Amino acid sequence: MTNEILFQSRLFYIEKRFQTGRSGKQLERHVIVHPGAVGIVPILDDGRVVLLRQYRAAVNDYLIEIPAGTLEPNEEPVVTARRELIEETGYRAEKLEPMMTIYSSPGILYEKLHLFTATGLTPGETALEDGEDVQLLIAAWDEIRAMLARGEISDAKTLIGLQHSMLTRL
Numbered sequence: 001m002t003n004e005i006l007f008q009s010r011l012f013y014i015e016k017r018f019q020t021g022r023s024g025k026q027l028e029r030h031v032i033v034h035p036g037a038v039g040i041v042p043i044l045d046d047g048r049v050v051l052l053r054q055y056r057a058a059v060n061d062y063l064i065e066i067p068a069g070t071l072e073p074n075e076e077p078v079v080t081a082r083r084e085l086i087e088e089t090g091y092r093a094e095k096l097e098p099m100m101t102i103y104s105s106p107g108i109l110y111e112k113l114h115l116f117t118a119t120g121l122t123p124g125e126t127a128l129e130d131g132e133d134v135q136l137l138i139a140a141w142d143e144i145r146a147m148l149a150r151g152e153i154s155d156a157k158t159l160i161g162l163q164h165s166m167l168t169r170l
Contacts, residue, residue: 001026011035011070034111038081039068039157041099041165042091042118048140049162050089050121055133064137064147065155066162077114085118087127088134094120099164104156115161141166 007014012034018026042050052065069084071077081096099115128134139147144162147153153162 006030030108032109032111034070034109035073036071036077036112036114037068038071038077038084038114038116039066039161040081040085040093040096040116040118041066041161042085042089042093042121043165044121044138045119048138049144049165050091051137051139051144051158052088053135053137062133063155063158064153065158068157078116081114081116081118086124087129088132089136090124090126091118091121092124093118094122099161102157102160113157115157115164117165141169 001018003018004016005013006016012032015031015033017029017031019029021027044050050067052067053062054065055062067085067088069080069087071080078096078098082093085091085093085096095118097117097119099117102113102115103109104111104113126134144153145166148159148162153159
């Protein structure tokens with residue numbers, strides 16, 4: 001049995017795949033295939049973190065997130081991270097360090113998400129795309145811990161990136 005693309009959009013496609021079960025039977029699976037993305041934890045020289053309050057149509061609400069974006073074809077994740085940081089925050093990073101690579105929802109989604117830490121930040125102009133409803137939110141680590149405790153941050157990449165950063169700062 002061969003894989004079949006069931007739906008294709010500009011950002012992803014849905015593919016019918018087959019997995020051999022323990023019984024030997026071919027099991028049909030539907031997978032959303034995404035080109036990959038980055039998330040960036042931008043840390044200012046004074047230690048505060050640059051976050052975004054961003055509207056997300058999928059949940060019909062504003063979420064607190066780290067800057068993030070989709071890889072362009074054949075683009076290295078560090079290049080995407082540099083571009084997305086500028087587009088969404090206006091900040092340019094002197095240093096972008098890989099943090100980790102995660103899969104956000106591997107039961108249905110193939111999206112490799114590369115997380116970075118950005119330091120040596122210089123402010124500049126944003127280059128938001130049409131449809132991006134974003135406000136900067138600059139927060140100290142104490143404020144971030146309080147937001148986490150109150151459940152105000154629910155985006156997975158943001159939770160992982162911030163908590164990893166907090167652990168490595170101890």
